[in-house]
Amino acid sequence: MAMARIVRRPLVDVQAGWPDSIPALLRRVYAARGAATPELAQPRLAGLLPPDRLRGLESATALLADAMAADRHIVVVGDFDCDGATACATGVRGLRLLGARRVSHAVPNRMVHGYGLSPALVDELAALRPDLLLTVDHGIACHAGIEAARARGWRVVVTDHHLPGPRLPAADAIVNPNLPGDEFPSKALAGVGVVFYLLLALRRHLRGAGAFGAGEPDLSTLLDLVAVGTVADLVPLDANNRTLVAAGLRRLRAGRGCAGLRALVEACGRDAARLTAADIGFAIGPRLNAAGRLEDMALGIECLLTDDPARARELAQRLDGINAERRAVQQAMTDDAEAALSRVLPGAVGAPLAPCLFDPEWHPGVIGLVASKMKERLHRPVLAFAPAEPGSAVLRGSARSIPGFHIRDALAAVDSAHPGLIERFGGHAMAAGLTLAQSQLAAFEQAWQAHAAGVLDDGLLQAELLSDGELLPREFDRFHAEALRDGGPWGQGFPEPLFDGGFDVLDWKVVGERHLRLTLRHPDRREPLAAIQFGGWQGQPPSPQAHLAYRLAPDDYRGGQAIQLVVEHRATA
Structure with a gap:
């Protein structure tokens, strides 16, 4: 990382009324992020924003309900990133839950069709003979593709979250919280969040029409997919997105996620019971994204749609292999980029x-x-x-x-x-x-x-690195490390806690060619601390005294009560 200036967040008074289960350190971290109450810090589904103010829902739900009533063919058109794949799976699964009998899906191939609903993809979709296309995580910029689809007599409903241009496409309905004049309070929904809200509105529409009889479908079963797409797309985790992600993580930790996500958790060697948003961002998301980057995201969507655990494991292993190939390609390209930039260093004329x-x-x-x-x-x-x-x-x-x-x-x-x-x-x-x-x-x-x-x-x-300040000597323990890990979801706009302070470097060694393993001593603590700085080896030994910006984490590799500091930035003290 570029040389950074560490800036400590201002101290915020913590209000009364917090449960004893939330330690003082975590309360302080929440307050510094504007979450002054337990309800804001750890939002529950009961507080999820209703869909009422999301523009375009009324016309979109009417079109989908009419198509379902007439048994028309609905094709959900996804995108070739993780948000697009999870949005596609959410749309297909959700429509089927709500009673749609003829639902298919399609996704562009990056190398063949280009981005989104292009005229080339429309030509290919003609073989499916769709009546209605539902775009997810794209469409707001797909003018030519939407015109081509409508010229064939197909209806087009766009769900997207990307910023619109000066002219909107000629779709039959558009649902996007970032449309001009849209009053939905959360503009940070990912593509998968937008289609989930469309399904909530469609369920309400169908409920009003008496479609469900005694019981109605439980759309919360889709929240594992919503969580993965939201985290992977790096949208800000405002209170509403944290509600969605936290609920999805609870499903995954309880082993109630879809077969494909359970298989992906297994393939990347994570413990489902302790899964975090960081695991989604650094392990699950990249494996889904790899299919769209190097091959065809249809493979990733199939993994998310299958209910056969054996098939899910087979597909997850293939995605894991593609991701390994992606890492090798990425490293070679990154090396090329670094070599090119080394010839014109920042600061040089x-x-x-x-x-x-x-x-x-x-x-x-x-x-x-x-x-x-x-x-x-x-x-x-x-x-x-x-x-x-x-x-x-x-x-x-x-x-x-x-x-x-x-x-x-x-x-x-x-x-x-x-x-x-x-x-x-x-x-x-x-x-x-x-x-x-x-x-x-x-x-x-x-x-x-x-x-x-x-x-x-x-x-x-x-x-700049925003720090939550120094940890007290007694806070360097497993209890606080686990509280911080499980206190999320952390992510964009609600960053994982980061602390800073001075340490003595007692020992160090290079691991994996690029990383530094450190043994540290805090000035007010007798026991040494283990630390790791990924990518920290720059060819020079660390100084004996260092000022570090770090995260406190459980060390599950050593187990027991072990903890480690994950160093994000190191400077000479």
């Missing part, structure tokens, strides 16, 4: 404020990961480009950003100033994608750097 990286041999499915790695390394916005397919004159780009620089808005500004330069783009504040002709790359880079120069300043380019 002419160094780019927002680097654009391109290699004709790179894989388009992995460029987002490369951009993310370089963004973390440099603390600068980074774009990485690759040919859309081998030898193609069209480039796919992935962009990753830093706080304070809205990457999707930055692309919109370049597009407005230079019409026709970018073929298409979309995304969020921190991540975006784009397509442009290779012949336009130099012109785009010039326009991009000019825009970045007008927005980025030294303050934005200084990485």
